[in-house]
Amino acid sequence: MKHIILVLGSIILFSSTVYSxxxxxxPxxxxxxxxxxxxxxxxxxxxxxxxxxxxxxxHPQWTSDGKWLIFKSRRVRGEAMAVNEETGDIVQVTEGGFTGMLNIAQKSMKLYFMRKADKDIMQIVEVNLGKVFTDSKxxxxxxxxxxxxxxxxxPADMKAGGDLALDADEEWVYFKIGKETAVKYLSPNVKIEENFGPRNMGAGPDGIAKMNIITGKTEHVISVPFQIGHIQTNPWNAGELVFCWETGGKSPQRTWTVLADGSGLRPLYPEADYEWVTHEAVITKDEVAMAIMGHRKVDIIEDKPVEVTESKAVRNPENPGQESNWGPSGTREKPTGLAIVNLRTKEMxxxxxxxxxxxxWHVHGSSDGRWAVGDDFSRSVYLIDRHTREMMMLTTGHKVTAADHAHPSFSPDGTKIQIQSAMLSKDDKSMNICIVHVPKSWLERTYSEK
Known part of the structure; x- marks a missing residue:
């Protein structure tokens, strides 16, 4: 009996080792x-x-060869996976864990991410995906x-963390720094912003730094008086960043852009008090898509903000953002929808x-400028022809009880969209990776100069 227990224990230990x-x-x-x-x-x-x-x-979803999609999973807790779009094979692509955003290089078969090395110290890690896939097979x-x-x-005093973004030149990565470091680069005359909205987020200061992934050198980029979120780079133009003022909902000024040397800081889309702007994403070399929300009924907005209470601040995952503490924004009294801003001309x-x-709600677009895509609170996904403004529902029924939203992202060639979905989940929560193709009839469309 003891021998059986020992053998069984060895099998369990061996399996755990193999699958980590x-x-x-x-399969x-x-x-x-x-x-x-x-x-x-x-x-x-x-x-x-x-x-x-x-x-x-x-961030990019596909590897540079166009064959694999990388995603987070609990198949091995704390590790990332890749799935081959043709064969369906799933391969573990990290070991030792990661934190924050996964960055897939588009010029090479590399993956970059952050890993906690100590309390206030982060490592920037590179994985050679080409070698992993070859040896795994x-x-x-x-x-x-x-x-x-x-x-x-x-450096420990930088207290790095949060989002990580790989530059188009694949020589630099950008990340958040701690408040103590960020404030050192702000003028004493700059007003530090307080929390905004019922989620008690948005207070500053915050900052962005960068690391050269060849030499390991770190440099400060920019500090701002509010909380930073969603740091992203322009995949076509090296040294161009987009980020947001993160409050968990409506921001006084959501979208921002800056260059890698800290110059050119400005609002990407200067918004009004009545506009609820969210979920910006760089989609072409010159354009950023974003949602101007139209999710609130006029009659729920009060003339004056009410005192924040615990009951008022509770989020409703099926119909979020209804708390009056967000202010007079998000109604359809003004234009709303999937907006696209040109980084050069500033036209929206x-x-x-x-x-x-x-x-x-969450929006994206094809890099050739033909298509835009967005999801809504029902987790339905809509495709838009940017030439004709025609819109169609591609898919629905992905369950409002899902652990997250659909988050549509276009493939580099603009022919398909990746979403995450709870459609197949018996618990109505657990999500899976799903591909939806742009209809063939739409791909075959031609457009006259008119």
Whole structure:
């Protein structure tokens, strides 16, 4: 009996070791489902309730060879996975954990992320995905040092953390720094902002720093008097950043842009008090998509903000943002919808808006300028032809009880969209990675000069 217990214990230990190593492989879960409402074909690359979530739409989703999508998962807690779009094979691509945003290089088969090294110290880590996929397929994985490189370590007094963004030149990464460091670079005359809205977020100061991933050198970029969120780079123009004033909802001025040397800081889209701007994402070399929300009924907005109470601050995941403490914003008394801002001309256009309900919420677009896409509170996904302004619902039924939102992201070639969905989950919460193709009839469209 003792021998049986020992053998069983060894098997459990061995299995745990194998499945926590980079390159570990998991069987395909690929399924094709037809949306019962729209008739759209949905390609689920994962279909088991393993806590999957896609990378945020501010960052690339596909590897540079176009074959793999990288995502977060609880298949191995704390580690990232890649799924092959053609075969459905799933491969573990980190070992030792990561924190914050996963950054997929677009010029090389590399992955970059942050890992906590100590209380206030972060490592910037590079993974050679090409080697991982080759050795994993051959079944000859080597120690982690053969695939992973520490690009550099952030100084402890910088207190780095938060979002990580890889520059288009793939030589620099950008990240948040602590308030104590950020304030050193602000003039004493600058007013430090307080929290805004019922989620008690948004207070400053905050800042952005960068690291050269070749030399490990770190430099300060910019400090601002408010809380920073969603740091992203322009994948086509090196040294151009977009970020937001993060409050968890409406901000006094949501979107910002700055250059890598700290110059050119300005609001990306100067917004009015009545505008609720959110979920900005760089979609072309010159454009940023964002949602101007139209989710609130006029009669719920009071003339004066009411005192924040615990009951008022409770979020409703099916219909968020209804607390009156957000102020007079988010109604359809003014133009709302999927907005696209030109970084060069500063011109803003609205590509489309749902006729009723929450309006578009998380947005993205194809890099060729043909398409825009957005989800809404019901987790339905809408495609917009930017030439004709025609809009169609691609898919629905992804469950408002899901652990997160659909977060649509276009592929680099503009022919398909990745979403995350709870459609297949028995618990109505756990999400999977799903691909939705732009309809063939739309891809075949041609447009006259008129």
């Amino acid at each position: 190593q980079i390159g570990a492989r998991f 395909s879960e690929k399924k094709v489902v037809i949306d019962s409402v729209t008739g759209t074909e949905l390609i689920f690359l994962t279909s088991e309730p393993k806590g999957d979530s896609k990378i945020y739409p501010t 051959a079944g000859v994985m080597k120690p982690i040092s053969n695939y992973e490189r520490i690009c550099g370590t952030t 256009t609205i590509a489309g808006q749902t006729p009723s309900g929450s309006g578009l």
